[in-house]
Amino acid sequence: MKYMGGKSALLRGSLGDLVLEEAEGADRFVDLFSGAGSVGHFVAERAARPVLSADLQTYSKVLSAVIVERVRSLEQSLVISSWLAAARKQYDDDAVVARLRIEETVLSAHSVRVARQRASEVEGRRLTRHYGGHYFAPLQALAFDHMLSGMPEDLEIRTLALAAVIRAASACAAAPGHTAQPFQPTGTLLPYIRAAWKRDAFGEVQRQLDALAPRHARVRGHARVSDAEAVAGTLSEGDLAFCDPPYSSVQYSRFYHVLEGIARGGWDTVSGAGRAPARGDRASSDFSRRTAAVQSLTGLLQVLRLRGCQVMITFPDGNSSNGLSAAKIVELAKAQWHVTSTLVDSTHSTLGGRSEDARGGRRKLKEAVIVLRPKQGMIAVAMNTPPATKDGLNAGSTASRLSEAAAS
C-alpha cells in the first residue's frame, strides 16, 4: 500500500536486517509511529516477539492489528467469504445502482459533475454521499458502503475485513497516492479518474483479503490508537522502541482523512474540494509542526531514556520541512545514549509540502537508521523513578525528573 514515509520497500533491503537484528535482542518490539503498519508486520511475521503498534490514526491501528494481533491464518474463513458475498448481493439488489451507473463510455467533466450530484442525493450511505464522484466512482463508493454495513462480528475477522476495505479504497482512490484531494476532471486528469473509477471494488477487496488472510504474527501483539509519548511512558528495559516519526510539516490526518473516515464508519459531514471532515475532527501532531517537532522528539527521547529501553529511529538524511533531520536527532540523543547511525538508500514523498521539498513529487535520498543504547551512568537515575501508570500519564513528570537529575 502507498503510504507517505512507509517503510515496506526499505525493509526488503538492509533496514530489514537491522530491524530484525535489534528485535532479536528485545522482549518486545514497539512501533511508536506505525502508519500503514509495515514495520510491525515485518517483525511480527519473522521474530517470535510480541509487537505493540501505536499511531494517532484509527486506520493505522486497523492496518497494524490485521497482522500483529492475529496468530492464525484466515485463508479459508467462511465468515469472510460470506461477508463479501452478502455485501455483493445487497449491492446487486440495491435500487440505487441503476441511478448511479455512468452510461457514457468516455468519461467527461460533465459526467463527473452529474455523478457527484447523483451520489450526493443518496440517503443513508455515507461513503456514497461524501466520496461518490470524487475519490471513487459512485458505484465503487456504494460497494464500500455495503461492505461496511454488514461487517462480521468476530473482532479478528472484522479487522481483516476492515483492513481489506481500507487498503482497497486506497488502491481505488482517484487521487495522487493519498487522499488530501481527489483529481479534478480537467483534460489532463480525466484519464487518471477514468482509470481509477474502472477498478472493481469487490475484486480489489478480494485481492487484499487474499494477500492479508494467510499472514499472521508468530506471537500475539497489540495495536492501539495512541500518542507515541504516552505509549513510551509505559515501556520498560526489554522493549525495543522503533520510531519513524513524520518528516513533513503537513499533518498526516490531512492526507489520509478518507481512510480515517472509512475506519470510523464515515464522517458526519465533509466539505470543500478535499471532502474533508472539520479540522477539529482530525488528529493533530506536534511532530508535524515546524515550531514544535524538535521539542516533541526531545520529550519522547527523554521518556524513552527514562524507561531504559533500546531505541531505533529512522529519518531522512538532510533537512525536512518539520525542522527535524537525522543529524539533529543524533545531536539530541548523544548526551544520554550511545549512538550509531547507518545510511540506507531511500525515496521519499514530499507530501505536497513546501520549502525544501519539491512540491507534490518524490525525491531520492538516504535514510538514516539510528540505534540508541542507553549510557550506563543514567540507568541508576531512571531506576529510581516510579513505574509509569498503564496509560503512561506520568511520563511527562518522570521525564522532567530525569532531566533535573541529569543536570544536578
Ligand SMILES: C[S@@+](CC[C@H](N)C(=O)[O-])C[C@H]1O[C@@H](n2cnc3c(N)ncnc32)[C@H](O)[C@@H]1O
Ligand atoms: C512516517 S509515518 C510512519 C510510516 C510507517 N513506519 C510505515 O511504514 O507505514 C509517521 C506516522 O506517525 C504518525 N504520528 C504522527 N504523530 C504521532 C504521535 N504523536 N504519536 C503517534 N503517531 C504519530 C502519523 O499518523 C503517521 O502515520
